[in-house]
Amino acid sequence: MLSVFQVCYAAEVAQRQDDASVILNPFVYAMPKVADSSNNGKDKPNSCADAMFGAKTQKYALYFIVFFLACLTIKDVVELVQDYAENTKQSDLSLRFNSSMDFPNMTFCMSTQMARSHWKIDPNGNSTEWDAIVLDALTAMDNKTEALSSANPWNYRLIVEAYQVLSGLSSMERETDGPGAARSIYSFRNNPERGAIREMYEKWLSWCDKNDITYQELMQKVGEQVYRASHISFDRHTFDDERPVIRPDIRIRWISLQQMCWSPEFNKENFQRINDQGKFFSLRLWSNLDNVKNLDCMHVDFHGRDSSLNRFMEGKGRARDGLFDMMCFAQHHQLTVEVKQRYTMLENDDNNTACAEMKEDTPNEYDCRGRCRMQMIQKICNCTARTLAHLATDDELAKNPLCEYAKCALDVNLVKKGDFSDDACRAKCFPDCSQTRFDVKHEVLGKLPMENMTYAEIHWGAFEYINMEQSYVWTLWKFIAALGGAIGVWLGLSVLSLIQGIGYIYNTFVQKVVVEKKPLLNEDSPTPDRKITGDRKVSKSAMTLAANPLTSPWMDEEKGQRRRSKPSTDNGYKANPVPTKIVVD
Secondary structure: OOOHHHHHHHHHHHHHHHHHHHHHOHHHHHOOOOOOOOEOOEOOOOOHHHHHHOHHHHHHHHHHHHHHHHHHHHHHHHHHHHHHHOOOEEEEEEEEEOOOEOOOOOEEEEEHHHHOOOOOOOOOOOHHHHHHHHHHHHHHOOOHHHHHOOOOOOOHHHHHHHHHHHHHHHHHHOOOOHHHHHHHHHHHHHOHHHHHHHHHHHHHHHHHHHOOOOHHHHHHHHHHHHHHHHEEEEEEEOOOOOOOEEOOEEEEEEEOOOEEEEEEEOOOOOOOOEOOOEEEEEEEEEOOHHHOOOOOOEEEEOOOOOOOOHHHOOOOOOOOOOEEEEEOOOEEEEEEEEEEEEEEOOOEOOOOOOEEOOOOOOOOHHHHHHHHHHHHHHHHHOOEOHHHHHHOOHHHHHHOOEOOHHHOOOOHHHHHHOOOOOHHHHOOOOOEOEEEEEEEEEEEEEEOOOOOEEEEEEEEOOOEEEEEEEEEOOOHHHHHHHHHHHHHHHHOOOHHHHHHHHHHHHHHHHHHHHHHHHHHHHHHOOOOOOOOEOOEOOOOOOOOOOOOOOOOOOEOOOOOOEOOOOOOHHHOOOOOOOOOOOOOO
């Protein structure tokens, strides 16, 4: 077997011999060059350069390059499509420098002992006299407007009883888990020691239903009077010379056996953004330490959650961010708060990153979990929880009226097993995709001259924070543009080339299948115009002959001309190069 160098050497010798023969015989230039096909019909290369870089080598090299580039193009396109199908996300980090900040959604909470410290209840007092005073007062307030008017202060007995009813319902329906709520409802109905409490609940709930007073309205009225008993100052501070202090209203957010919570409420006229660093809010309350033995510290939540007991209202393992719970009495507290990070993620339901985009008609995480508890109580008691009635629709309220737990009969075996749960529903409640992380710094400036006072100043720190925003890597138009780049970088194709290729394939399909195959199929199928007699096919048209017997035999069948004895022009030369011309005058 010859090596490559031997083949190249033989080709070089043959080339020199051919050149010598050309010089000796000048007529060789007039003869066409004929390739030697003696080697099994294969052309021999004329030189080593022809063997390595000839037309045949160039053709195969071109095929290889096109194939290799096509493989690279297919690889890039496949990876691009896979990346687009996976909805790949990207995160952009930026440092925000702001000239002002939004006012945080603050919630303040005090313990129930602190809230009720202003009224000393004698457990050995005359209950008959107490009940008579309460009943007379409720009978006198026979309309909603008069009962809820801020100009109508209630007797402290009404405040204490109403607070007990509100806190009991909240703790029974919301301030526990699903099995705990079922146990509380069962105990409320079946425990003989709670007979007096059931009568008190029935009295207040009947009065509310008669005057069309909801749980939220009663909570606002009672909580506002409880707060006013402790109030000294509750101010929004600005650096505006015209209005340095703004006194907002309060909105009661939560009343339970553990605590009472409220938030400042502004209107359009007195709401202002935080335009300067420094003190922007202050709180001063007092308590009657003579009526309580232990007094828990207050807390403030900058996320605006209804209660500090967030384990019953949000998922497990959440960070207690933006919460400070050491605002104890007899101390001067200074809190400095600032936004540390703000995250905006894309809506998804993946494990560990699931979140929901909160829109105007989308319930937040707390309302979603509240609806789950409401639906559980509707299922086991066929009624709607009063603390969650504001989340129910009109159809739900018509089907399941407001609860009277003295009439809710539960199976004791199911209660003991703990079969009542709303975990499956709560698993579908996701947090907001927009999350803010606060940095709260606390400093005690000293002791207060009055031990029964709680005083706190809240300052705002820096206006800059880190912002992280998540977005999709690909949109439809970005994907189309990237697809055009992927197919064009190696082969020079474009999306227009793909469209042309698809059009070519479609036209070829139509030509081969629709135009050519369909007439053949139609000929095989019978038609109304075709008459079949046995196995013989009859023509659609009238009967004709294959050849016209009257036609001259000298006429050309193909062109309809008379046959000539000499070959025609189609054979390569003219039959009559000098035709005879006849001129007729």
